[in-house]
Every structure is written in structure tokens, then in C-alpha cells.
Amino acid sequence: MRKEITVRDLPNFINGQYVETGNTFDVLYPITGEVTAKAHTAGQAEVDAAVAAARAALSGPWGQLTTNARVEMVKDIAAAIRRRFDDFLEAEVLDTGKPYSVASHVDIPRGGANFESFAESLREHATEMFQFDTPDGRGAHNMMIRRPRGVIGVISPWNLPLLLMTFKVGPALACGNTVVVKPSEVTPSTATLLGEVMNEVGVPEGVYNVVHGYGDTGAMITSHPDVDGITFTGETVTGSKILEAVAPTLKASSMEMGGKNPGIVFEDADLDLAIKELTRSCFLNTGQVCLGTERVYVHESVFDEVRDRLKEAAENLHYGFPDDEATNFGPVVSDEHRDKVLSYYKLAEEEGATVVTGGGAPKFDDERDGGSWVQPTIWTGLSHDSRTAREEIFGPCVALIPFTDEDEVIKLANDTKYGLAATFFSQDVSRVHRVAPQLEAGIIWVNSWFLRDLRTAFGGMKQSGIGREGGVHGLEFYTETSNICIKY
Numbered sequence: 211m212r213k214e215i216t217v218r219d220l221p222n223f224i225n226g227q228y229v230e231t232g233n234t235f236d237v238l239y240p241i242t243g244e245v246t247a248k249a250h251t252a253g254q255a256e257v258d259a260a261v262a263a264a265r266a267a268l269s270g271p272w273g274q275l276t277t278n279a280r281v282e283m284v285k286d287i288a289a290a291i292r293r294r295f296d297d298f299l300e301a302e303v304l305d306t307g308k309p310y311s312v313a314s315h316v317d318i319p320r321g322g323a324n325f326e327s328f329a330e331s332l333r334e335h336a337t338e339m340f341q342f343d344t345p346d347g348r349g350a351h352n353m354m355i356r357r358p359r360g361v362i363g364v365i366s367p368w369n370l371p372l373l374l375m376t377f378k379v380g381p382a383l384a385c386g387n388t389v390v391v392k393p394s395e396v397t398p399s400t401a402t403l404l405g406e407v408m409n410e411v412g413v414p415e416g417v418y419n420v421v422h423g424y425g426d427t428g429a430m431i432t433s434h435p436d437v438d439g440i441t442f443t444g445e446t447v448t449g450s451k452i453l454e455a456v457a458p459t460l461k462a463s464s465m466e467m468g469g470k471n472p473g474i475v476f477e478d479a480d481l482d483l484a485i486k487e488l489t490r491s492c493f494l495n496t497g498q499v500c501l502g503t504e505r506v507y508v509h510e511s512v513f514d515e516v517r518d519r520l521k522e523a524a525e526n527l528h529y530g531f532p533d534d535e536a537t538n539f540g541p542v543v544s545d546e547h548r549d550k551v552l553s554y555y556k557l558a559e560e561e562g563a564t565v566v567t568g569g570g571a572p573k574f575d576d577e578r579d580g581g582s583w584v585q586p587t588i589w590t591g592l593s594h595d596s597r598t599a600r601e602e603i604f605g606p607c608v609a610l611i612p613f614t615d616e617d618e619v620i621k622l623a624n625d626t627k628y629g630l631a632a633t634f635f636s637q638d639v640s641r642v643h644r645v646a647p648q649l650e651a652g653i654i655w656v657n658s659w660f661l662r663d664l665r666t667a668f669g670g671m672k673q674s675g676i677g678r679e680g681g682v683h684g685l686e687f688y689t690e691t692s693n694i695c696i697k698y
């Protein structure tokens with residue numbers, strides 16, 4: 211159904227207050243291209259104020275909370291997000307155009323779970339202690355303590371805005387840090403709304419701050435001398451610029467970046483399951499998931515069947531307005547991103563691809579023609595070395611490439627500068643155990659995709675990332691340790 215849009219104002223959130231700057235940029239509805247909000251750009255003064263508020267909060271009432279009280283407050287944030295589920299859902303859909311069916315099952319529930327789960331993890335981790343022999347025979351205890359790292363700059367992307375931002379803010383707050391968040395300029399709404407939740411729950415002022423703007427506002431945070439750590443999700447090239455920006459002040463950095471994740475369908479795979487999971491891994495969230503599969507190697511003996519069944523699944527996806535229950539496929543996030551994806555659709559054909567389905571933009575003959583739409587697309591006939599099969603497109607598209615043997619496909623899967631995720635399908639238990647450890651990826655799914663247990667380590671190898679977050683693994687980034695050596 212067509213949405214009646216009232217243009218909203220999205221101020222910054224600094225020291226518990228909403229702060230306007232009057233210098234605004236438009237936020238657009240990807241379904242139709244209409245303006246839905248005006249976000250207030252933060253300049254150096256607002257970034258400085260946010261960082262100063264975050265610094266002050268570390269030694270204010272927040273810093274004085276007991277661990278138990280802090281953990282309970284972080285869980286209260288989760289409960290408040292759940293109470294305001296519909297507000298978050300509406301805000302996320304307006305920014306991204308994604309179907310309610312996706313946002314209400316993936317994005318918004320994770321907004322709450324990210325706070326709750328990391329609060330629990332913090333309670334469960336054990337403190338390290340070593341008994342140590344000293345030359346005088348009396349001995350010592352080495353005891354490690356953890357303390358918050360300090361002010362954390364959170365730079366987040368547009369594909370899963372609330373999910374990915376809270377995947378960082380949740381553990382940061384659970385560990386006692388304070389944050390300055392720079393959400394993507396394309397999707398600033400849910401980060402702004404979270405400020406209301408923080409005030410409702412009684413999170414002390416200055417603990418959670420949000421500044422809006424483009425990459426230059428992000429750069430004011432990454433280069434800020436009073437920020438202690440940066441956690442980033444986004445493109446690899448941006449990650450590399452951020453690492454340069456943090457170098458002069460030697461900030462700790464946790465980086466989750468792009469991928470060109472392989473999928474593999476072996477000849478012994480359960481094809482019903484493989485098609486079901488590949489339909490999600492290629493097309494969920496219109497392909498805008500860093501863990502998605504844009505190249506799938508299919509054993510030659512089942513290639514034609516996989517191609518035909520995946521084509522059928524892609525053609526059954528339902529483009530529509532977000533609140534239509536049948537809609538499971540939305541637009542991409544912006545015209546800029548649509549143009550990038552369509553440029554790869556053109557490149558694929560220039561590189562000799564056969565278009566199995568899709569390959570362009572849909573035409574609706576209604577207001578959706580003003581939005582940022584592309585078709586789900588499947589190619590065959592592309593070589594593993596083509597740019598289409600090697601570069602991250604971040605769209606609902608996949609190159610199907612045949613293979614003949616296991617060693618060959620492992621080499622093909624690993625032949626990339628990235629190493630975020632891999633997913634493969636086989637019913638042969640020996641093969642599963644043999645192949646999985648040989649894949650160069652931080653996250654490997656077997657007979658499944660995007661099954662997330664928040665206690666597990668999350669992050670990429672090679673140019674897909676530096677460091678791991680999730681469960682107790684995030685403690686390495688979100689806390690500083692001190693070893694205390696106590697001689698008896």
C-alpha cells in the first residue's frame with residue numbers, strides 16, 4: 211500500500227538532548243524516491259561536544275554503576291526497544307524501503323537481542339588468573355582485570371542499520387564504555403530514535419551520542435584525539451581510510467568490511483535445502499548483506515538443476531510495497547547504489563555472461579518507478595576471473611560457476627582478497643569436516659546460511675576485517691586489560 215509520508219526532522223543526540231544544526235540533508239524513501247526526513251549535519255563543534263559528553267559520562271553516574279546495575283540497565287534498553295518495536299520498524303522501513311516481513315524478522319528483533327545478549331555475555335566471562343613461581347620460592351598470583359576502553363566511535367552502514375549499529379553499541383555499553391555513533395547518512399532514523407529509548411530507560415546523559423553526516427563527519431570521530439577506539443562496518447576502501455585516520459592517535463580499531471563470499475553446492479547436497487538457503491543468501495535484503503553469496507560454485511552433475519530451480523525461486527520473489535504481507539523483495543537503498551548494481555549488470559554482459567533471469571530494473575507504471583529498484587539476477591557463463599565474479603557488488607545477484615572436483619573448488623573459493631563468510635552444501639559428513647577448515651573465511655555455514663548465535667566470534671579474514679566481535683570475543687576490543695602481579 212502507498213505510504214502517506216510526513217517529513218520528519220532528525221537532530222543529533224548529544225549529552226541526552228536533541229541538537230539541531232539547521233544544516234540538513236535529505237533522507238529518501240527508496241520505494242518511491244520521496245523525501246522522508248531532514249537530518250541535521252554535525253560539524254566539528256557538535257562532534258567535539260559529543261565526544262566531550264561521552265568522556266565526562268565515563269566518570270559520572272554511568273562510570274559509578276556496579277556491573278550488575280549496568281547490565282540490568284543494558285537489558286532495560288532491550289526491553290524498551292521491544293516495547294517500541296513498531297516505531298523502530300516504521301523508521302527502518304522508511305529509510306531502507308525493506309519489506310516489513312524482513313525488518314520485523316531480522317532487523318528489529320536483533321536491535322533488542324544485541325543489548326540483551328552482550329549484557330549476559332559480560333556476566334558469564336571468567337577472569338584469568340595464573341599462579342606463578344618466584345625465585346624466592348614464595349610465588350605470586352597474576353590476575354587480569356578488565357576495564358572499559360573509554361569513548362568508542364561507532365561508524366555504521368546502511369544495509370542493516372539498527373542491527374549493525376546495536377551489534378556495536380550493545381557490547382560497548384555492557385562493558386561500561388560510552389559511544390559516539392555516526393550512522394550512515396542514508397539511514398539515520400533508528401539511531402536517532404534510540405536516543406529516546408536511552409532517556410526513557412534512564413541511561414545517564416552522555417553515554418549514547420549520535421552525530422549525523424557523511425564521511426567527513428565520520429572522519430571527525432576517527433581522527434578525534436579524545437576517542438579511544440573505533441568500531442566500523444562498511445566498505446573495505448572506507449575501512450582502509452579509517453585505519454589511516456586512526457594511526458596518528460593509535461586508536462584500537464575493530465573493522466568489519468566487505469566480502470565476495472563463495473557458496474558451494476556439492477554433488478551430494480540436499481538440493482531442496484540448498485535452493486532454499488541460496489535463495490536467502492543471494493536475495494535476502496535485496497542482496498545487501500555482507501555475508502551473502504554472489505558467486506556459487508555448483509558441481510557440474512547438478513549444475514542445470516540448481517540453475518533452473520534458483521531461477522524459479524528468484525522469479526517467485528514478490529516486489530511490492532513494504533507493508534504488503536506478500537512482499538519479500540524490496541528496492542536497494544538508494545539511487546546511487548542502484549546505479550552501482552546496474553553498472554555490474556551491464557559489466558556482466560560485457561564479460562560474456564548469460565543472463566538466466568533479471569539483469570535490469572523492473573518497471574511498475576506507478577510511483578515505485580521513482581524508487582531504487584533492481585531485479586534479482588542470476589548469471590552463468592562468467593569465468594571465476596571476471597570482475598563480476600571477483601568484486602563485491604552488494605546487490606541481489608549471483609554468478610553460478612560449474613566445478614568438477616573438491617580440491618579445485620576449495621582453491622576457487624579461497625582465491626579472493628576477501629575472507630568474510632562461506633557457505634556450502636553436502637550430506638557427506640567426512641567431506642563437511644574435511645572442507646570446512648580449509649575455507650579461508652571467518653564465518654562458515656554448512657547446509658545453512660546466516661544462522662546467528664550471538665555468543666560466537668564474528669568477523670572476517672584477509673581484507674574483510676580485523677578483529678572479532680560477538681559474545682566474549684568482543685571483550686578484546688571493548689575492554690582494556692591490566693595484569694596485576696601480586697607477590698605472596
Ligand SMILES: NC(=O)C1=CN([C@@H]2O[C@H](COP(=O)(O)OP(=O)(O)OC[C@H]3O[C@@H](n4cnc5c(N)ncnc54)[C@H](O)[C@@H]3O)[C@@H](O)[C@H]2O)C=CC1
Pocket residue numbers: 365366367368369392393394395423424425426427428429432443444445446448449451452466467468469499500547550602603604
Ligand atoms: N556490511 C558491509 O560490508 C557493507 C558494505 N558496503 C559496501 O560499501 C559500498 C558503499 O556503501 P557506503 O554506505 O558508501 O559504505 P561506506 O563504507 O562508505 O560507509 C559506511 C559508513 O562509513 C562512513 N564513512 C564514509 N567515509 C568515511 C571516512 N572517511 N571516515 C569515517 N567514516 C566514513 C559512512 O558515512 C557510513 O556511515 C556498498 O556499495 C557496498 O559494496 C556498504 C554497507 C555495508
Ligand SMILES: O=C(O)/C=C/C=C(\O)C(=O)O
Pocket residue numbers: 369370374377443466498499500501662668
Ligand atoms: O548478524 C550480524 O551480526 C551481522 C550481519 C550482517 C552484516 O555484518 C553486514 O551485512 O554487514
